[in-house]
Amino acid sequence: xxxxxxxNVRSRKDQIYVxxxxxxxTAQSEDTLMAAYNTASQSGAKAIxxxxxxxxxxxxSGIGLLVTLLIRVQRQKQRLLAFGxxxxxxQIFALTxxxxxxxxxESEDAAVTAVAAPA
Amino acid sequence: xTTLRGYWRNFRGxxxxxxxxxxxxxxxxxxxxxxxxxxxxxxxxxxxxxxxxQNPGVLDVDQLKLDSPALAAIRDAGIRLIVPLVSQxxxxxxxxxxxxxxxxxxSSDDYKLLxxxxxxxxxxxxVAQLVKQQQQEAAERERIEQELKVARxxxxxxxxxxxxxxNGWGVSAYYQPARAVGGDFYDFIYFxxxxxxxxxxxxxxxxxxxxxxxxTTRTLLRAAAERLEAPGAVLARTNDVLVQEIPPKMFVTCxxxxxxxxxxxxxxxxxxxxxxxRYTADGVVELRATGMPLGLMPGxxxxxxxxxxxxxxxxxxxxxxxxxxxxxxxxxxxxxxxxELMATHANGDTLKDFLLDQLAAFTGPGWEQEDDVxxxxxxxxxxxxxxxxxxxxxSSLQSPISISPIEFEIPSAPGNERLxxxxxxxxxxxxxxxxxxxxxxxxxxxxTMNAMEHGNKYDPDKPTRLKVLVEETSIRVTIxxxxxxxxxxxxxxxxxxxxLAGDQSPRGWGLFLIQNMVDELNVRQDAQHHxxxxxxxxxxx
Numbered sequence: 001x002x003x004x005x006x007x008n009v010r011s012r013k014d015q016i017y018v019x020x021x022x023x024x025x026t027a028q029s030e031d032t033l034m035a036a037y038n039t040a041s042q043s044g045a046k047a048i049x050x051x052x053x054x055x056x057x058x059x060x061s062g063i064g065l066l067v068t069l070l071i072r073v074q075r076q077k078q079r080l081l082a083f084g085x086x087x088x089x090x091q092i093f094a095l096t097x098x099x100x101x102x103x104x105x106e107s108e109d110a111a112v113t114a115v116a117a118p119a
Numbered sequence: 120x121t122t123l124r125g126y127w128r129n130f131r132g133x134x135x136x137x138x139x140x141x142x143x144x145x146x147x148x149x150x151x152x153x154x155x156x157x158x159x160x161x162x163x164x165x166x167x168x169x170x171x172x173q174n175p176g177v178l179d180v181d182q183l184k185l186d187s188p189a190l191a192a193i194r195d196a197g198i199r200l201i202v203p204l205v206s207q208x209x210x211x212x213x214x215x216x217x218x219x220x221x222x223x224x225x226s227s228d229d230y231k232l233l234x235x236x237x238x239x240x241x242x243x244x245x246v247a248q249l250v251k252q253q254q255q256e257a258a259e260r261e262r263i264e265q266e267l268k269v270a271r272x273x274x275x276x277x278x279x280x281x282x283x284x285x286n287g288w289g290v291s292a293y294y295q296p297a298r299a300v301g302g303d304f305y306d307f308i309y310f311x312x313x314x315x316x317x318x319x320x321x322x323x324x325x326x327x328x329x330x331x332x333x334x335t336t337r338t339l340l341r342a343a344a345e346r347l348e349a350p351g352a353v354l355a356r357t358n359d360v361l362v363q364e365i366p367p368k369m370f371v372t373c374x375x376x377x378x379x380x381x382x383x384x385x386x387x388x389x390x391x392x393x394x395x396x397r398y399t400a401d402g403v404v405e406l407r408a409t410g411m412p413l414g415l416m417p418g419x420x421x422x423x424x425x426x427x428x429x430x431x432x433x434x435x436x437x438x439x440x441x442x443x444x445x446x447x448x449x450x451x452x453x454x455x456x457x458x459e460l461m462a463t464h465a466n467g468d469t470l471k472d473f474l475l476d477q478l479a480a481f482t483g484p485g486w487e488q489e490d491d492v493x494x495x496x497x498x499x500x501x502x503x504x505x506x507x508x509x510x511x512x513x514s515s516l517q518s519p520i521s522i523s524p525i526e527f528e529i530p531s532a533p534g535n536e537r538l539x540x541x542x543x544x545x546x547x548x549x550x551x552x553x554x555x556x557x558x559x560x561x562x563x564x565x566x567t568m569n570a571m572e573h574g575n576k577y578d579p580d581k582p583t584r585l586k587v588l589v590e591e592t593s594i595r596v597t598i599x600x601x602x603x604x605x606x607x608x609x610x611x612x613x614x615x616x617x618x619l620a621g622d623q624s625p626r627g628w629g630l631f632l633i634q635n636m637v638d639e640l641n642v643r644q645d646a647q648h649h650x651x652x653x654x655x656x657x658x659x660x
Contacts, residue, residue: 002534028533057537060565064626067618074619088557095635096628097615 005029007036022054025062053084171203206245267299302329303491320373350388351423365414418529420541433467433498440492467498528582531575562636574600
């Protein structure tokens, strides 16, 4: 039933890193998500794109975790972007106004292009 | 022999004396009246028992000085001599003699005669006892067999008497219990709109206990199927009731599918049963859906899957008695063999006989069936014949009135909100558009999390209770914890800027989310409970 989060880190061009998350984003995912972020950050990431295509379920603790991630990203003067969210979770991002701080895109390429373009 | 038979259950002095007096005295014409009846039950720790085992032979009652209740009883009955009958070290009877009719003392010849008699009578008596015991055991066996025969007849009435007659479809079934009665069963459930439910189930264990659980499960499943439509919800409901009824360490695996014969659409859920196979033009595939067996734990959710069978395809439902059969080399029949055999056999109507032949060839002659074997096949012919069906398509939105309140509990443990979410979704899936269903699911998950974490402190002894009520115009889901006491905190409006600036905790989104997901939110509490009610209107406007 529960589907622990896995997070895979990939590098794209120009210090852009993609974190592919799979499973449930809940309070239990903190270590996994932060470890993935640290990997990307320590490799010199200037932008992190979270791929939510494999997301099964996200609850309010998961949203809290994204806020924590956002705080750390902003401290490091990095950018946080996302794609692959279902309509339902896009709505929740809008409701919480997370979509104003995290750029939401239709696809990975669209997110990568957005990083390259002047902010 | 007839006289001796009296010796081993109750030692009646009168008869025993008769026997011996006949032997001792040539004049036994007068009836013996001077000793009274003696029903002697010797306690296992009575000293007399140990004494006679160590001192075989004829014993003069007056000479015995033992603190023995049995000896006192013998003495009171006017008995003068006792002759223990001992076989293989075990006292199996006593010959008791009163005074001689001639009023003379017993002579040494009498003693010798009695000792000889005892030597011969003891084994004869033992044989008689064994014969009688065997007769009783045989009668007992016969009685049990008779009862099993009746049990089997009753069980047969619980299995379908007829196969479904469906235009364009072939259905076959086979059921062979390993013992007189079995724990497997299959069932067909007919719905008014023409759909048919198929059930194959297997109760742990065999014989009478399994058969009793089988009968209960069948009834519960039918009751649930009448009230609920989704196969997953039917299994969940059956599970929740069965958990309270089933003996510990027993459970039931069960596959349940609902077929719309007009379209070939098959919706199914599985409670830990052997995964059925579907024969297709591209090979044999599994009808996989996950779920725990019935009767283990309350509040289980059941995956629901669906397929649409194409003309020429068939489905095999079966129990482990087939795949777990062994041959003389102790190899198992196994799933791969079954799958391979099916791949070679395009005709679902003859599959049952084909598999039984293969099973017989595999196990060889003289196989003692290890477990119940059940097979049900469902074959779609060359085309669907939709003309005869009352409903060519099943209405996707059934009247909500047909759903009565569903109540269930889930253990308060991290992550279990997903169980709650899934259960509620199963109940109301067809009543809400997809986007609104997602919102309700999120609200249910959040409210359940709050109840488990803040109300019940993740205490396993404090379950979180949910109730789903479908009314004419709305769905109401209530979630109740056992927290009680202080009122629920109302949501401080979470503010992203404040959180990013570190002025608010990054968390604290739960209630805010719930409020924004549902049409109405009501909170109640008493001394013991908090209850949160989530309302979704059926006609959003």
